[in-house]
Amino acid sequence: MANTKEITKDNLLEVRNLKISFKTDEGIITAVDGIDFSVKHGQTLGIVGESGSGKSVSTWSIMRLLPKNSIIDKGSSIQFHRKSGKVVEMTKLKANSRELRKIRGGEVALIFQEPMSSFSPVYTIGNQIVEAVLQHRDVSKEEAEEIAVDMLDRVGISNPRQRFRQYPFELSGGMRQRAMIAVALSMNPSLLIADEPTTSLDVTIQAQILELMNELQEELGMSIIFITHNLGVIAQVADEIEVMYLGKILERGKTKEIIQQPQHPYTQALLEAIPRLDRLGERLTAISGDIPSPLSRPVGCPFYTRCEKVMPGICDIEMPKPTQLSETHTVYCFLHEEKDV
């Protein structure tokens, strides 16, 4: 049964007990294992964790953009506040329903790492933005063209009228990433999901795009879920951060709490893996030890096989309960659980 507790007013999105598995030839893989998160109106939630943590699966599920072999557990709840004020339980929408199509793109938009694959090579950039606008907003073709040019301009593309007539291959990687943001924003979404949108870009362009997203958020008042494997990047854009590992949330808090007082050994390891916060482009130097296969998830805390502070007989028995460190800061770790419970 989905959790029917009503979404709080501050939240645009509330995800409760989200569990997602995949049917594969090797068996059932649990990719997301009962996580909670929420996004406040006009704010940015950062989700951070190494590759394979379940960041993409958990957020693409909001738009129901998962492959056919995926299963969203019945106990999961994804409540979304529509522009109309109506609260929708996204897990209950039929895959091809009109409501889902309206929300997808029109209210929740997605940008991701490879803009080349998100554009068709045979239509101009302008054409593709106009199509997107026409699909989701009630405007004429001429108005849609004006919106498209305006958006290209706002995302920092010079000569927007000329760019409007160019094809994706004629733009540089940074320009295409900006154009993808323009497509997403021209639909005027209330939630933008940015899934590692800057990972393949060089450092200077990454910094520009992050700044641009901050500016546009202030101007347009949308909420953002920003996904990355790099805590240094997320520190620049997020109000709150969730740290994910092997389908579980291990720590959450305000950005300042996570960056300045990280309490989970995994969060601490992620932070140590960033040589300098101001060097945006660097890949994480690996945390030692291999990420276990999702087919043989460790019992207990998923991180215990790599944790420097592992307590045998405790961490490998069950998942620690949440410990509230402040009103906003929560950690899931036995080092913090009350000893005398």
Ligand SMILES: Nc1ncnc2c1ncn2[C@@H]1O[C@H](COP(=O)(O)OP(=O)(O)O)[C@@H](O)[C@H]1O
């Ligand atoms: N189509 C799929 N079939 C089977 N397993 C999948 C599929 N997509 C994702 N997974 C599983 O879900 C896990 C989480 O994936 P993902 O959300 O893409 O991680 P992240 O975005 O954090 O790198 C992967 O490690 C993989 O085991």
Ligand SMILES: [Mg+2]
């Ligand atoms: Mg991903």
